[in-house]
Amino acid sequence: MGCLTNTMKLIMNFLIILLATLQAVSSLPECGELDAEVLILGAGMAGINAARTLFDEGMTDFLIIEAKPQIGGRIFHSEIRPGGAKVELGANWIQGVDPDDPEAHPLYELAQRCGGIQGNFSDFDSIIEYDSTGLQVSDLLDYDGIADAYENVEYISTARQADGQTDITVREALLQSNWTVDSNEDAFLDWFCFDFCFAEPPDNTSLFHSQPLSTYTDFGNASNTEDFLISDQSGYAKLVECIADGILGINNSRLLLETKVNIIKWSDDCVCVETYRDGVMKEYCASYAIITFSIGVLQSEEINMKFEPDLPEWKLDVINMFSMAHYLKMYAEFPTVFWDDVEFIGYVSDVRGYFPLFLSENLFLPDGNNVLQITTTGEIATRLLLQNENETINELVQVLRSIYGSNVTEPTAFIQSTWYTDPYFLGSYSNIPLGVTNQTFIDLAAPVGRVYFSGEATSMQYNGFVHGAYFAGRDSAEAVLESISIGVSVVANLLLVMFVVIFVLLF
Template identity: 35%
Template sequence: MVALEREKMVFLVVTLAIGIHFTATAALEPSVIIVGAGMSGISAGKRLSDAGIKNIVILEATNWIGGRIHKQNFAGLSVEIGANWVEGVHGEQMNPIWEMVNKLNLKTFFSNYDNLSSNTYQQAGGLYKESFAQQAFDVADSLAEFSRNISTSLTASREEDISILASQRLKNLVPSAPIEMAIDYYNYDYEFAEPPRVTSLQNTEPLPTFSNFGEDLYFVADPRGYESVVYYVAKQYLTSNSAGQITDSRVKLNKVVREIRHSQSGVIVKTEDGAVFRADYVMVSASIGVLQTNLINFQPDLPHWKILAMYQFDMGVYTKIFLKFPYKFWPSGNGTEFFLYVHEKRGYYTIWQQLEREYPGANVLLVTVTDDESRRIEQQPDYETKAEIMEVLRNMFGKNVPEATDILIPKWWSNRFYKGTFSNWPIGVSRYEYDQIRVPVGRVYFTGEHTSEHYNGYVHGAYLAGIDSANMLIRCIKTNFCKFPIAAKGT
């Protein structure tokens, strides 16, 4: 009996010792909460995992992985309601997203805008004479080149930034006629989701995306969805099932983060459903639009310099509206994929794309609106938007245009988890202020496409930003070269 009790005691001591060892080992591995399972959050998680920091939890507000890279069923088709293009291809450097797309063998289609002068429609109907339209495009190209030269000159002389519109005024050539505004909208609003009057010249002309990665663009139209690239990154460190779904317990969907408490000893993250998570650090990948709202409450408040920097940056709204028709009534074939509608109101259903190559026989059109038009459309019933679009189409192609059988209008601005589609660099934000958006506050780190040093607004920017932000945290952890100043309320 005594021997048996002695064996039990030895077993208990050994078990306790092992338990203490495991606890001590776990304590040595830093823990990180990642807020958001979009490209940046997933990318940051992979970089942390590669560095040996695997004690992570990813909290995602929605029921999907991918964030603003998201497919949706539309009339039996898989369409992208968010990011749709790989922008920056066939340049000196390889766009990392293009590399992933090719590895996954996703279906992509080269977007050729070269023939727009042959496909520019007047407000009251009918095509502009090609020579007239081409002349307007040539003037716009010359104006864009002038703006790029001004930008280069300002940067070289370290002078203050100006808006794209200001550079056009320097040329004394501000687009004002309807066709000039439509082309100007195509050149700038269609890319940045905001007009030239607010967009920074030095930080958008020339664009590093096209300078570094190439000027070609490819439209992703694959049943698996563009989000496949996010899953491609995720599966390199998160467990998944045979169907390709992420099943890792470290990823928690439908977890809406509402409060982040941070101190020198760690962070506490609370979600809307009452759950509480504790960690050494938190990486926030929410969009700049969300950070400009009160969805996430930081305790203590973020310092004023941080808040001011975040509020100075812009969250654009870019809305791709899909329409399906009983039959095709628009021109098709080479050189007809993109067409412009000229209206006296800037940005009024200006940019059109017929998707015959991407979805053969589906009879689908895509029209893009941005900024104030996007917000206006999100606040009105879909049937009113459809009526406006049908009027535009009948102006272009005649009164016999059939009624659309289906319409899909994404509403990113109204969605409290996004509050827009991607960031735009506005006039007035310096590189120093932009760095303030990126830098951590104590144990709170930030990532997202809006923190990408050169590629804000792009999918590759989101991916690279996740890596960059994770590297900052890794340096802090590995070298212990970091401080945790806690911003007191009111400072």
């Protein structure tokens, strides 16, 4: 009897220790009652695909919090005027599609599964260039020279990395490739072949992470890949909506729109998010959180929201290593089409990057929409956006008149993207300056406590692209699922140990 009593005491003591251990593993003392297992902050491509990944793996206990009134994030379209054509104010292209193997690209394949999406493969050979006097200068542009230079830039990048050499800027690599900007025509090509994609000049950009080779080699024949321009009146966001289809619950119960995140409280146990909606504060708590905010928002978190406690220095250092580019898209509608019947019109200005490129949207939009898309980047884009809109329209008209004559009228409708001034974006997409390494990307995505970081900026292969956000959302969700699995495994192992010990003590 005494032996049995001692055995029972041992069992009771073991159970007490085990229960205390289980409580340490599974309880969330700082959060109390949880609203979800996972909070997803941001309903752009990364956030929605993170939710889809969780859902497809059987994890349905998630909540998506989005400040905007719709999903899509930096994928957004709007009517150029009431009743007019819808134009993309955010992302516009699916890059790196092989027309002979279109399903190899995840976004293009998604578009087909979602019923197709209207658009065309951009023809960058369908371009005519003018200088500021209205003179056609296409014959003066050395496209072959800059193409050869960039081919050598790719070689330099590969060779330097293979030899373990340090990173340099793209500009330095271009100089080593005998490409120098000696004329207005050279400056236009310099912008068209780099800034038009990256939204920042070669001077500011890392060589090792600047060439989007994987985008044009991973999804088909590298010599055959093209960029698909979306003109569908349902918008690019149709793809995000397709991913979200069926996962948001009854009456979108897993989605909170127009809900601003104010404070993110994190620990090693849980995450609580203080939000505001219609002036009412509410807190949501979960075991994990996935943040898909832009680099611009993370860099200015004291303005938009804050972390409690502050993020550790190593995470802040990584976040601040990136830059947030500014890509300004403007759309102008005119009574008639007065411009050339080509896809692109280049403007070779005396100032690099000043109204450099026009896209004939009328070729792809529904009939009767005489629309030009105008692209600028960097400091010029910032100046144009921050000034009075009428001043920007006046500058635009003067440029067009210098090309096509004084009969060019003012546009009947005008709209422009506002990524740079939107407090929920603060820029278009991330760019990679000198100093960023492969480890930087790993550290950027790495969790702090139970907060995981996602979005296009965290994608090492496809940084800045929509498919970068797509894959980043998937990867962050899989990382959270793995962490949950490890936690469950720990508890299961402890339970197994408990039963084994009880069995040994009793028998």
